[in-house]
Amino acid sequence: MFGTGLLKGLGVTLKHALDTFEDDRDSVPDRYRGSLELGNNRRVIQQPIDQEGLLTIQYPEEKRLLPERFRYIPMLIWDSEKQEDRCTACGICAKVCPPQCIWIVRDSDENGKPMTRCSDFYIDAAVCMSCSFCVEFCPFDAIKMNHDYELAVYDRYPQLVYDMAELTVPLEYYAALWPTQYEEEQARRKEEEEQKRKQEEEKAAKAAARAAAKSAAAAEESAGAAPRRSAAELQALAKERAAQRQAQAADGGGSEDDAAAAKRARMEELKRRAQERARARKAESGE
């Protein structure tokens, strides 16, 4: 029937008006249930899903409690436990940023050698599209999405180009904004650290075992170079040699002279034969 939709819409509006009227008679209306009072009529409202009556809120005095996964402009994490920036200036976030609104300046030491930290880090908030790619790709959990959305300024440049000081927040701030994600990350980091510690222990144990095996092999080698006979055997051998020497001495000691005389005679004989052959060759040639 013509006008049914219009009547339905007006019905919904009427229902909300009546619910609000009824709700406002309570000491704490539905929309303020569980809200956080900030004073000066300011409050953060945790709007319940089953709220009846008025759904609008009186911004900016009243603000809605943002869901954890709300994201606006990135923030850089200062690790309060380690007292250092988590960012290592690897540049991955700047590479993956679709509108290219991240600019990183890597720090260097007094010799000009590049270091694993930033000297500055800029994000153009007017260009950032809150896609969170930089967060997804950062390997060091160094960049996260902030919930702060009230960034209005009179001049876009340079007010909306945030530098490192403006972007950096302590780890506790991030933990308060993203409690679930923070807990998951902490659990993962602990697990990774535990694994790393175990790997290092295993590596150290293997190195110690290798060193022990090497020294054992060296000891075995030096033991191999040493005489393999026992002390008793060596003693017996020494006795045997002493007995041999005594027996030679008992033979009269002239045997050595006899051998030398025989050798001399053999040499003389060879010399004589060589002279004879030389004479024969001379005779043949008729000289």
Ligand code: SF4
């Ligand atoms: S924020 Fe992360 S990805 Fe970006 S430079 Fe720092 S460490 Fe690398």
Ligand code: SF4
């Ligand atoms: S949120 Fe997206 S657009 Fe914004 S800085 Fe990160 S990657 Fe770039």
